[in-house]
Ligand SMILES: N=CN[C@@H](CCC(=O)O)C(=O)O
């Protein structure tokens with residue numbers, strides 16, 4: 407028998423379900439939510455709420471779906487503080503810095519990698535992140551990519567293979583793409599749900615990106631692309647042409663890129679999510695991705711943390727949401743939606759019964775609606791507006807992941 411929890415006296419409930427309330431966030435006031443086991447069982451006016459085993463009085467606080475962080479690189483060892491200091495002293499970011507983390511990751515044991523990942527997942531959960539994707543990409547040998555994927559699969563909701571993060575020091579670029587698309591992909595495929603490519607000068611060019619995306623699709627895996635991060639390149643167009651789930655970064659887009667991203671959703675088709683990474687843009691002092699322009703054009707936008715030791719060493723989705731509002735021109739409701747439902751769409755988890763890396767079927771995430779996984783945040787504030795109105799403040803008051811209270 408499951409344990410039912412009633413959360414009532416909610417000041418503002420963001421459901422992301424247009425069927426449950428008016429407006430972009432599906433927002434309700436004076437609402438209640440019932441969690442039963444790992445799923446949302448009921449959502450509606452507090453006066454009509456069914457009885458439950460346990461009652462949580464929200465005391466007028468805001469409730470929203472847990473954050474869905476669709477882009478991180480958290481299987482790593484080592485530290486890049488010196489590189490960050492140099493950047494803040496005026497040096498630019500270059501893809502080659504990844505090698506520092508590759509060396510430290512290869513030298514670390516599985517237990518060390520798992521402990522560091524656990525620390526980061528725990529930090530994120532305490533700040534409201536209830537769905538977490540992470541990538542491999544600091545191993546770059548068959549053995550180190552496989553163990554990175556295995557460590558990740560034991561702790562997160564989605565694992566992405568990023569063997570195409572950098573051509574490792576000393577390797578021949580063409581031979582390395584052969585390795586990534588051949589033995590490395592075959593070895594990690596059972597542990598991951600998607601394949602990513604860093605399509606950028608200094609990493610992988612358009613031809614290599616196409617080869618890797620094609621091999622991923624042939625292996626039955628979803629695809630995503632790191633595109634247009636350090637300059638204008640073919641990443642976004644390739645991602646859309648290939649039907650990738652998302653293309654992420656997007657600091658350097660031209661009109662054709664924006665049109666391609668928006669057009670990918672035309673006529674009800676499943677398109678490519680435009681994932682913006684506000685904390686990374688700030689930490690690398692690069693242009694902020696044009697999230698406002700993308701939304702205005704009709705693209706589907708996600709916000710993610712890109713937590714990694716090089717370009718964005720934070721998992722705070724609240725910080726990313728505040729930045730998207732204050733500096734990228736999104737409304738608070740648009741930013742909250744992008745950091746919850748947007749991330750779920752980017753991961754293909756907005757529909758019921760996706761399967762986690764442990765083989766367990768899960769309810770959809772990014773919404774608070776009957777049948778969805780019970781991933782819920784309670785803010786110590788009366789509305790989500792406070793996430794941007796009070797930037798830098800920790801507003802997390804309660805967090806449930808799959809119905810289990812974490813905060
Ligand atoms: N751009 C490529 N990969 C990461 C950075 C990785 C690193 O610098 O260690 C990113 O998304 O920013």
Ligand SMILES: [Zn+2]
Pocket residue numbers: 477478479632712
């Ligand atoms: Zn990244």
